[in-house]
Amino acid sequence: MTRAAPVAIIGAGEIGSGWAALFASYGAEVRIVDPDPRALERSRDALACARTLRKGAESGRILRSANAADAVRGAVWVQESVPEGLVLKRTVLASLEGVLPPDAIVASSTSTLGASVLGEGRSFANRLLVAHPLYPVYAVPVVELCGGRETTQATIARAAETLRLAGREPIIVQRELPGLVANRLTAALLREALDLVAQGAIGVRDLDHLVSRGIATGWATRGPLATELAGSGASTLDEFLKDTEGPMAALLASLADWRAMPPWGREALRRATQGAVAMPGECEWAAMIGRVMKAAEPSG
Amino acid sequence: MTRAAPVAIIGAGEIGSGWAALFASYGAEVRIVDPDPRALERSRDALACARTLRKGAESGRILRSANAADAVRGAVWVQESVPEGLVLKRTVLASLEGVLPPDAIVASSTSTLGASVLGEGRSFANRLLVAHPLYPVYAVPVVELCGGRETTQATIARAAETLRLAGREPIIVQRELPGLVANRLTAALLREALDLVAQGAIGVRDLDHLVSRGIATGWATRGPLATELAGSGASTLDEFLKDTEGPMAALLASLADWRAMPPWGREALRRATQGAVAMPGECEWAAMIGRVMKAAEPSG
Numbered sequence: 001m002t003r004a005a006p007v008a009i010i011g012a013g014e015i016g017s018g019w020a021a022l023f024a025s026y027g028a029e030v031r032i033v034d035p036d037p038r039a040l041e042r043s044r045d046a047l048a049c050a051r052t053l054r055k056g057a058e059s060g061r062i063l064r065s066a067n068a069a070d071a072v073r074g075a076v077w078v079q080e081s082v083p084e085g086l087v088l089k090r091t092v093l094a095s096l097e098g099v100l101p102p103d104a105i106v107a108s109s110t111s112t113l114g115a116s117v118l119g120e121g122r123s124f125a126n127r128l129l130v131a132h133p134l135y136p137v138y139a140v141p142v143v144e145l146c147g148g149r150e151t152t153q154a155t156i157a158r159a160a161e162t163l164r165l166a167g168r169e170p171i172i173v174q175r176e177l178p179g180l181v182a183n184r185l186t187a188a189l190l191r192e193a194l195d196l197v198a199q200g201a202i203g204v205r206d207l208d209h210l211v212s213r214g215i216a217t218g219w220a221t222r223g224p225l226a227t228e229l230a231g232s233g234a235s236t237l238d239e240f241l242k243d244t245e246g247p248m249a250a251l252l253a254s255l256a257d258w259r260a261m262p263p264w265g266r267e268a269l270r271r272a273t274q275g276a277v278a279m280p281g282e283c284e285w286a287a288m289i290g291r292v293m294k295a296a297e298p299s300g
Numbered sequence: 301m302t303r304a305a306p307v308a309i310i311g312a313g314e315i316g317s318g319w320a321a322l323f324a325s326y327g328a329e330v331r332i333v334d335p336d337p338r339a340l341e342r343s344r345d346a347l348a349c350a351r352t353l354r355k356g357a358e359s360g361r362i363l364r365s366a367n368a369a370d371a372v373r374g375a376v377w378v379q380e381s382v383p384e385g386l387v388l389k390r391t392v393l394a395s396l397e398g399v400l401p402p403d404a405i406v407a408s409s410t411s412t413l414g415a416s417v418l419g420e421g422r423s424f425a426n427r428l429l430v431a432h433p434l435y436p437v438y439a440v441p442v443v444e445l446c447g448g449r450e451t452t453q454a455t456i457a458r459a460a461e462t463l464r465l466a467g468r469e470p471i472i473v474q475r476e477l478p479g480l481v482a483n484r485l486t487a488a489l490l491r492e493a494l495d496l497v498a499q500g501a502i503g504v505r506d507l508d509h510l511v512s513r514g515i516a517t518g519w520a521t522r523g524p525l526a527t528e529l530a531g532s533g534a535s536t537l538d539e540f541l542k543d544t545e546g547p548m549a550a551l552l553a554s555l556a557d558w559r560a561m562p563p564w565g566r567e568a569l570r571r572a573t574q575g576a577v578a579m580p581g582e583c584e585w586a587a588m589i590g591r592v593m594k595a596a597e598p599s600g
Binding site: 169237244258 | 552
């Protein structure tokens with residue numbers, strides 16, 4: 001992104017306002033389209049958080065636009081972040097026909113829908129892709145990029161380059177799958193976690209404690225596959241797979257595989273999650289994430 | 301643990317030597333029983349790493365014993381860490397009959413076997429439990445504790461207290477399940493990760509990057525359930541479950557559920573993991589984990 005290149009954010013809830021803060025902190029002029037009058041304020045609050053995380057962060061302009069046509073005028077990047085739902089998202093994208101600048105990239109924050117279905121029938125389907133951020137958007141550097149059937153490789157390369165200029169670390173996902181990669185991995189772990197709590201094997205706080213002070217701390221330094229590889233020499237993924245026929249077979253066979261949790265489990269979870277601890281605010285959490293990032297760097 | 305209380309480690313591979321280093325760094329006299337003459341050296345190397353992680357860490361005595369009877373004389377804690385396998389572990393435990401001090405706790409590092417089956421027929425089954433550490437043992441503070449049918453509550457309480465004196469954060473697992481909690485959560489995520497790599501959706505390094513710089517960084521600060529709860533107000537586990545009938549249904553339905561990966565996947569994984577990056581040594585990794593731990597503390 002060139003400095004002050006306009007960016008349009010369509011839908012400025014938690015995710016959209018995070019995108020706004022991110023782009024503004026790198027000097028872009030950001031235009032927000034959102035029916036909620038608090039969207040602008042939310043984005044500016046997020047920008048204040050983003051600025052505390054990074055030396056040299058700018059305090060770019062964040063403005064509210066009345067409609068998509070106004071917002072995308074001259075824009076190089078349009079980030080769609082309206083609530084998840086195919087009809088709503090397709091309606092929003094349709095409103096860009098005829099007003100989108102000829103080179104602008106259109107990115108959707110969705111994780112459950114694919115660029116193929118979102119772009120179907122759109123004249124700009126070749127420059128439309130999914131750019132799925134994690135939360136808080138300006139604090140977590142990785143963004144998943146995934147094109148659809150009509151998305152060109154040039155679009156993906158250009159999108160990755162633009163995000164790199166905003167300090168992001170784009171990860172290219174090669175197949176359109178529900179949840180892309182991050183949400184699939186999360187859902188796999190979360191399902192097992194909820195199942196264990198519902199079964200009474202462990203409490204909610206103990207489970208979180210075990211992950212935060214154990215598993216995730218290792219993964220934050222080098223990821224789960226490398227951890228597995230390091231566990232017993234370079235051939236470990238292979239070992240893991242061999243192991244699935246040995247000691248691990250009973251474990252894999254007994255993992256949760258429900259698609260919707262049965263009623264008894266919902267009841268147990270409702271009881272188990274009562275009185276959950278208050279969480280730090282977004283700004284404080286973003287700062288913790290920033291510290292962890294730094295601590296996990298090999299040179300740190 | 302009282303200072304200099306003897307501890308016996310039976311089996312000093314990666315896990316056993318980590319236990320040795322931990323107890324020695326808190327001032328215990330540690331006796332190792334292992335057929336491998338390098339076990340003693342490995343434990344002392346681990347102790348050197350443990351000492352760099354913590355101010356005030358001691359350089360306790362680590363000795364080699366010829367057999368279990370010698371090692372457990374006067375011991376308050378016996379940590380069994382021989383290779384995973386029911387017959388081997390039961391044989392080792394049987395060798396403690398008649399030589400185990402009357403109050404000593406016997407803990408197994410197993411994660412796939414339960415205290416019930418390990419303790420069956422043992423005169424000390426009431427003071428036998430599973431104490432499953434993460435790796436590196438002296439760097440990651442959480443330890444899963446799980447008793448069997450005959451384990452007394454007093455044993456579990458005493459074990460937890462002893463480990464707290466060695467700076468551990470014991471997590472009580474209430475049901476004997478293969479993999480306890482940590483390895484079940486790991487296996488659930490790892491299966492999905494391997495499946496995505498085998499499908500060609502993402503590369504090995506990208507997946508690790510996405511987790512280490514994204515998902516795990518958040519989890520390292522507050523765990524996956526709290527993250528979910530924070531995502532949209534206090535009722536989110538409920539929302540997540542409701543969601544399993546809506547947008548997330550397609551995702552859950554498509555998660556990997558194999559028990560042993562099919563041959564085509566193994567082949568794809570073999571190709572994908574060729575030329576894996578060299579990992580930092582244990583000591584360096586332990587130091588990274590220590591920094592992440594500190595960074596993730598709210599007050600940090």
